[in-house]
Amino acid sequence: MTKVFIELSEIDVNTTRFIDTRFNLADSKAGFDLFQDGHVEGAVYWDLEKDLSNMEDVQGRHPMISKEKMTELVQSAGLSLDDQIVIYDQGAVPFSLRAYFLLEWAGFKNVKVLRQGFEEIKKALPISKNVTYYDKTRVVPSWNDNILLNMDDVREVVKGNKKGQLIDARAAARFRGEIEPIDPIAGHIPTAINFDWEQLKQGSTFLDKDSLTAKLSELTNKKKPVIAYCGSGVTAAPLYATLKEAGYEDVKLYVGSYSDWIRENEIETSI
Known part of the structure; x- marks a missing residue:
């Protein structure tokens, strides 16, 4: 883990x-x-x-x-x-x-x-209150591109051409398409399941590792690739990280998320 x-x-x-x-x-x-x-x-x-x-x-x-x-x-x-x-x-x-x-x-x-x-x-x-300034380094990142998916990648998952379970981190009512306070279209990416990221915390603290593991372990097969997304790609980040901490072996993030997907693709609702 x-x-x-x-x-x-x-x-x-x-x-x-x-x-x-x-x-x-x-x-x-x-x-x-x-x-x-x-x-x-x-x-x-x-x-x-x-x-x-x-x-x-x-x-x-x-x-x-x-x-x-x-x-x-x-x-x-x-x-x-x-x-x-x-x-x-x-x-x-x-x-x-x-x-x-x-x-x-x-x-x-x-x-x-x-x-x-x-x-x-x-x-x-x-x-x-003092701001610390550091000398600029020449560090060269060692890119880990396989954790990042774009719209085309997600389309292949939705079509079944690539393995992966999409997990929507938004509230259940938004996932089902009952409400949509931000984006112009309500619903979710086809084939996705839902796990509201708010369940990962208590007050101003994220849950301990055992509690996170208990909540997330039964979502899907831990050896199967899982892809976190949300509305804008921000609240998917806690889900991405906690899935890793809960023992999922292949975790990815669709940063564009639902607000990117709806620009060009069909959605599903659960109403």
Whole structure:
């Protein structure tokens, strides 16, 4: 099983690089404001929409960034492939796990996400308002492209030409097509099953490994490829990561997700 989450008690602040990914979908400036008010000492800030998404692309509401942009991001943060990296956000939200996925895609092997949010973090780790600047590195990512699917890949899964179980991380009512508060068409990608990502957390903390495993183990065959998606590709990231922690052997993410799929494809409903 892959270990995704880390506990505060397991962290050595002297050997760890921290990434702060706090964000608010309703107020895109709020995360950086919080960072300026105080963050783990030495942390850099990555913004969901400025750094971790390509908002100029049309492939969904939070499209995938390019390899060039990801390379610039990790180099500007002064990171190396063998760094011990810990990512955090306000707690039990998807932003740190989006960064986790991108770093895994780029070939970083020692990346963990704090199970707790910032209110707990600041009780245990040194906090500062000072921004730390790092020398730019020349790190070259070692791309792990097989964890990332695009629309064409998902079409092949839906048609049965490629193995894989699509898992929709949205609320059940959205999956069934009963409501759709954001996208213009209600429903889900054909052949998908549903698991609401909100079940993965309690308050501002993600569930422990045993609880996650118990909730996720019976979704489908653990040896079968599983593909997480959601509305825009953001809340699929917690499902992607927790499926790995629950012992699934081949986990992928469709970053474009439902908002990308409906541009060109038929949907299903369960009404």
